[in-house]
Amino acid sequence: MDLINKIEAQINEADCPFYVLDMAQVKANYNRFYSALTSHYKQAKIAYSYKTNYMPHLCETYHKLGAWAEVVSMMEYQIALKNGVNPTEILYNGPAKKFREIEMALRNQSVVHIDHLKEWEWIKTFAVNNPEVLLRLALRLNFKLSDQNASRFGLSLENGDLNTVANEISAIKNATVVGLHCHFTTKDRSVKSYRERVKKLIVVAKNLKISNLEYVDVGGGFFSEMPEMLENQFSADIPTLEEYGTALSEEMKMGFPNGGPLLVVEPGAALSANTMQFYCKIWEIKNLHHAPVAICTGSKYNIKPTLHNLQMPYKVVHLNEGQSFYKIAVAGYTCKEDDVLIYEYSGPLAEGDYLVFQNIGAYSLVLKPPFIEADFPVFAVEEENITLVKRRQTFEDVLSTYL
Ligand SMILES: Cc1ncc(COP(=O)(O)O)c(C=O)c1O
CATH class of the missing domain: 2.40.37.10 (Lyase, Ornithine Decarboxylase; Chain A, domain 1)
Structure with missing residues (x-):
């Protein structure tokens, strides 16, 4: 009252x-997730998903706490810049990026997540024509998850597109794969599914022998903490941020016992819904x-x-x-x-x-x-x-x- x-x-x-907007909740969500993500494996980053709620006051608070920005359009990219995010801390995802926008992100040293072959063909030409620009790239993987039939996003692991692009990048002097990425939204959003995702990324990272890999990024799609009235309407159990974070951290520790790339997550709803x-x-x-x-x-x-x-x-x-x-x-x-x-x-x-x-x-x-x-x-x-x-x-x- x-x-x-x-x-x-x-x-x-x-x-x-x-x-x-409850600022205590904003900070609590971030801190809880971050400490779980670093519970077993110490190198982790949260890249807040702008599409979910790009209110500057909210984003700026996450950035002050240490978050990167995950964006999927030039509009969101510009908002992140306006929020003071260092371009090197912006991950540029999205299934239909415009070429002139990709160029701006690449020149700014942001990481462009390659979604499909047409995007790669354009980036390849840009790399060859601009040898002075060092391109920081990530590969978005499309693969079959046991709890989801199909996703339309990313480069297919199964049909060889992913390997083709990775090999072509390794032959280009001024381009580096700094990240491997996937993102799925499944019905149950289970902890088991996140274990499967991160394990797959770790296997691919090792198979591709990427020398400068800076991060593996399992995307977003986590359930947020919610009141019982909402929770009771889901058939699945709602995992906590601690359960998600700890599982991912454990898998990274097993995959890279002596340290390795950063574990990155791109939560939207899990950080902002409540x-x-x-x-x-x-x-x-x-x-x-x-x-x-x-x-x-x-x-x-x-x-x-x-x-x-x-x-x-x-x-x-x-x-x-x-x-x-x-x-x-x-x-x-x-x-x-x-x-x-x-x-x-x-x-x-x-x-x-x-x-x-x-x-x-x-x-x-x-x-x-x-x-x-x-x-x-x-x-x-x-x-x-x-x-x-x-x-x-x-x-x-x-x-x-x-x-
Ligand atoms: C690539 C990517 N990352 C992160 C998110 C955030 O998802 P969520 O709000 O479910 O965490 C989305 C949402 O569509 C996405 O497409």
């Missing part, structure tokens, strides 16, 4: 929803012919713009005396019938009560469309300090790209 009052005092419109909450209010409760329906000042586009069917975990802050309801829907401000934030709410509820949706830090802000409403402000909370880190979007912001 105290937090709501303090934030309400900072916003002009009393009914404006807002997001809260760092943000979305606060909105019950606007009205209608008694319709079939059932009562509560309408709130938020939308499902604020809490899950990927439009999955999971019920995002929430709490109600009861501010007013209300009726008690049984299994009613709480719907959003848009004109879409299916804009439902809570499928079945039972309990007391009144106009003016706050709904606090949890775990909305990943793939939310970056995917929120300016559909019907511009987006809402974000406040970072750190100990006693509440700082506005993203202002309310205005209609001018939304119109600014239309000519």
